[in-house]
Amino acid sequence: MxxxxxxxxxxxxxxxxxxxxxxxxxxxxxxxxxxxxxxxxxxxxxxxxxxxxxxxxxxxxxxxxxxxxxxxxxxxxxxxxxxxxxxxxxxxxxxxxxxxxxxxxxxxxxxxxxxxxxxxxxxxxxxxxxxxxxxxxxxxxxxxxxxxxxxxxxxxxxxxxxxxxxTPPAMLSDLAPKGGLVLMIVPIDYEAPKGRLILPQVQAIRDCLDGGQMMMVAKETEYKKALDGLKIKPDLVVCDSQVVKFMVENTPKEVRCTTFSILMARLKGDLKAFAKGAEAIWDLQDGDKVLIAESCTHHASDDDIGTVKIPNLMKKKTGKNLVFEHVSGCDFKTNLKDYKLIVQCGGCTQNRRAILSRIAAAQNAGVYITNYGICLSELNGVLKRVLEPFQE
Ligand code: SF4
CATH class of the missing domain: 3.40.50.300 (P-loop containing nucleotide triphosphate hydrolases)
Incomplete structure (x- = not known):
């Protein structure tokens, strides 16, 4: 309890x-x-x-x-x-x-x-x-x-x-029919917690059970084998943002796919505002400050997504010399106007109200805000593809 x-x-x-x-x-x-x-x-x-x-x-x-x-x-x-x-x-x-x-x-x-x-x-x-x-x-x-x-x-x-x-909204069970199949790609690298899955993955599995969908969970190394072995195509594929490019490259065009982080963005935040924030990446200039906001205080590894992967990829893809700052836990900066962009994590440890407050604070300060999954998908050139499941 x-x-x-x-x-x-x-x-x-x-x-x-x-x-x-x-x-x-x-x-x-x-x-x-x-x-x-x-x-x-x-x-x-x-x-x-x-x-x-x-x-x-x-x-x-x-x-x-x-x-x-x-x-x-x-x-x-x-x-x-x-x-x-x-x-x-x-x-x-x-x-x-x-x-x-x-x-x-x-x-x-x-x-x-x-x-x-x-x-x-x-x-x-x-x-x-x-x-x-x-x-x-x-x-x-x-x-x-x-x-x-x-x-x-x-x-x-x-x-x-x-x-x-x-009456909590669905995380993903509304994206596949009852009795449908959701295939989840869960990398188990050294960043994965020992002996367990992370909260967004657990929440996704539970939501599929509530929605009456079947699930298949595989690491990226087994993904193609899992897909080839299926008699029916999955209704949805969901992956960890870190393998989004791999998922898109290896998923048939007619199969819808997205990431756990994007599902969290819809559940807890504002998908449209975050997608708009991702476009602002390409307007960043040398010396611009980017705030990476993580809602928990986990120990960062050498290849941490917030402190290493996103900053490196953003600098590489934009070709700009950007300055990154980080906050973690419930703290959020009060001087948001100093930043050109805020990149928020999936926020699984915070409630929807806390994430919406962050979005409102960013918008009041005139600063774009996006989230990890949307940012990584944009930087990998696949954002349009992974937002397809949400098009009305
Ligand atoms: S709070 Fe954010 S950084 Fe921490 S596990 Fe959840 S999504 Fe990841």
């Missing part, structure tokens, strides 16, 4: 002024002391994350934040982190005793980001848990009412939960 990726969890930010009872609310929901509760104002500094399963909704990730109205020396940094959480929160919870100016400001911030808001009115005295139209009333410290509090919260959450979490 706890191993569900963050990218597949509903992310719920807990907001409120300092000492409003945010950490107590989190502890009440999860039934353990995740966040330190103290009378001392501003005890929560960094964002505290806690995974939980809520029924019937599914896996969620709580994001407990530092409070607004902190007057300590670190207050600006803490507030910055709290506000940044809104770039990835699918739902926000505002813990308050009553609605004063600061709560109104928080509500406005949340509304400006189009995030559904649940208000939790924290009463000092013991009271019954009560469900309201847009929230609930309870005493966050009253552990004896935990079960009622969770049920009440789940009831309100179900009402405001974004539709794409309740």
């Amino acid at each position: 706890q191993s569900t990726s963050k990218g597949l969890r509903l992310q719920i930010a807990i907001l409120g002024k300092v000492n409003a009872g945010k950490s107590s609310f989190l502890n009440l929901m999860v039934g353990q002391e995740v966040s330190i509760v103290s009378e001392v104002k501003g005890t929560t500094t960094d964002v505290v994350e806690k995974a939980q399963e809520l029924h019937p909704l599914g896996p969620v990730l709580w994001l407990d934040t530092a409070g607004f109205g902190d007057k300590t020396a670190l207050s600006n940094k803490r507030l910055e982190k709290t506000i940044k959480v809104l770039d990835r929160a699918d739902v926000a919870v505002l813990v308050c005793d009553e609605e004063e100016t600061i709560e109104k400001e928080i509500e406005e911030l949340v509304q400006n980001k189009n995030i559904p808001l649940i208000k939790v009115f924290n009463k000092k005295e013991n009271c019954d848990v009560k469900v309201l139209e847009n929230g609930l009333v309870l005493n966050v410290s009253n552990l004896s009412k935990r079960s009622e509090a969770i049920s009440a919260f789940e009831e309100v959450l179900l009402k405001v939960c974004p539709e794409d979490f309740l």
Whole structure:
């Protein structure tokens, strides 16, 4: 249960002024002391994350934040982190005793980001848990009412939960008929994690099972043999971006093909915006800065896709002396105007909202953004071919 990726969890930010009872609310929901509760104002500094399963909704990730109205020396940094959480929160919870100016400001911030808001009115005295139209009333410290509090919260959450979490879009099962065949090319080189597949590959297999498709998985070294041995042609071939050129060269023209990274671009991002971003590669000039944004903090190998393969190929194909910078994890640069292009990874560890926030930030700064799979396909001259499955 706890191993569900963050990218597949509903992310719920807990907001409120300092000492409003945010950490107590989190502890009440999860039934353990995740966040330190103290009378001392501003005890929560960094964002505290806690995974939980809520029924019937599914896996969620709580994001407990530092409070607004902190007057300590670190207050600006803490507030910055709290506000940044809104770039990835699918739902926000505002813990308050009553609605004063600061709560109104928080509500406005949340509304400006189009995030559904649940208000939790924290009463000092013991009271019954009560469900309201847009929230609930309870005493966050009253552990004896935990079960009622969770049920009440789940009831309100179900009402405001974004539709794409309740009915997630297909990753690829809509691209092949029920009973059809999807052939996946999965290179197992020294970059592949030991003993397992990476998340986009696992997600693709699961989505085909949900969609009633059959799958065949082969390394690129066995691909031609697998294809030749089939009595029927596959309805779709999907490969790792690193072998996209090989896949296109060895796949019959009438068989549709794409990459895992492009499937992630459609699922979590904006395929059109990313494809437009790829065209901007050819306008890059000597000295232009390119930001490579990776959503996880994996250890980079000598032949790492983000730090080595994409920069080398981009320099080679454009013939330009480009400057590459990298960010990893949840961090994203604030000075985006300094870059001419952003290349985002598939983002399997982040939710759709986080990737869409990055696209919006890039567009607001007037910077093109693309993703790994689309960028590599463009650099290899096969982008049009691997986007064919998505043409309406
Ligand atoms: S680099 Fe991006 S796509 Fe690859 S595993 Fe990390 S988060 Fe997922």
